[in-house]
Amino acid sequence: MKREQLIDQIRLKKSFLCIGLDTDIDKIPNSLLDTEDPVFEFNKKIIDATKDFCVSYKINTAFYESRGLAGWASLIKTFEYLPKDCFSIADAKRGDIGNTSEMYAKAFFDPRSSGMSFDSVTVAPYMGADSVKPFLNFHDKWVILLALTSNEGSKDFQFLTSNSNEMLFESVLNTAKEWGSDENMMFVVGATRGEAFLTIRKHVPNHFLLVPGVGAQGGSLDDVCKYGMNHDCGLLVNSSRAIIYASSGEDFAEAARREAKKVQQEMAGKL
Numbered sequence: 001m002k003r004e005q006l007i008d009q010i011r012l013k014k015s016f017l018c019i020g021l022d023t024d025i026d027k028i029p030n031s032l033l034d035t036e037d038p039v040f041e042f043n044k045k046i047i048d049a050t051k052d053f054c055v056s057y058k059i060n061t062a063f064y065e066s067r068g069l070a071g072w073a074s075l076i077k078t079f080e081y082l083p084k085d086c087f088s089i090a091d092a093k094r095g096d097i098g099n100t101s102e103m104y105a106k107a108f109f110d111p112r113s114s115g116m117s118f119d120s121v122t123v124a125p126y127m128g129a130d131s132v133k134p135f136l137n138f139h140d141k142w143v144i145l146l147a148l149t150s151n152e153g154s155k156d157f158q159f160l161t162s163n164s165n166e167m168l169f170e171s172v173l174n175t176a177k178e179w180g181s182d183e184n185m186m187f188v189v190g191a192t193r194g195e196a197f198l199t200i201r202k203h204v205p206n207h208f209l210l211v212p213g214v215g216a217q218g219g220s221l222d223d224v225c226k227y228g229m230n231h232d233c234g235l236l237v238n239s240s241r242a243i244i245y246a247s248s249g250e251d252f253a254e255a256a257r258r259e260a261k262k263v264q265q266e267m268a269g270k271l
Helices: 003-013 038-050 068-081 098-109 129-136 152-156 168-176 196-203 221-228 252-268
Strands: 017-020 056-060 087-094 120-123 142-148 185-189 209-211 235-239
Touching: 017 087, 017 252, 038 068, 038 252, 056 068, 056 235, 087 098, 098 120, 098 129, 120 129, 129 142, 142 168, 142 196, 168 185, 168 196, 185 196, 196 221, 209 221, 221 235, 221 252, 235 252
Parallel strands: 017 056, 017 235, 056 087, 087 120, 120 142, 142 185, 185 209, 209 235
Antiparallel strands: none
16 A cells, blocks of 8 residues: 555545554354354454455554464454555564564565555564565555554663764655665554654655554644644544453444444544
8 A cells, every 4th residue: 555545545444543462362252163264253343344444454462373283274364354444553563683574574565475465564673674675566555664662671772872962763764764764664653652743744754654652552633733733634543452352242343333332532632
């Protein structure tokens, strides 16, 4: 999906909601456990219930890889079921060099190799340019690079200051934006960082930001929009648990739809 296509979907749906399919087989309703593929059946119902209100789905691959062959099969089927008008994210957080990175890119971008062709994949920048550029070699695909995360351990490294008085996450932004462009690179910025979005936007005013942490993690949509939105919206705000696990009962899909609609309506007022 190209940048303009994503922007068109945001305008059409009046939404910049990304729904995370972090599907844990231990948390889905018992009634699905007797089906051939419980995880896929759960995802299918969630997608059917929420696709009107979101512009993106993010699949956290760890929840699938942890289940071996069965999980990988669920991943492929879920990818194939994603609506074509929604921006697809493989949240894999890969990061290695050379031919290893090329293989990771093929795993998520090359349908002849893996059966999947996501629009984007999350990548860790620690190993530098040669761990990122193989993903950027794929036409009309996106790298979503970790920049400023919301986890407690982010303080260990991301706020370290260099001799030029630049924090490490700022160095990541300023270096990485030279590898790609706002047409094929986004950055992950945690919603709980609030006013840090002002600093982020000084360095990457036009790039899209993938923003986890709204919902169950307590991030504020108001703050994200106040400090992070640009002229094209420039945001994909992710919510996972607060939507997909809105109910643990048989009405889980209906509950997910209500939560997704609630977020979409709030977003519509900010566009």
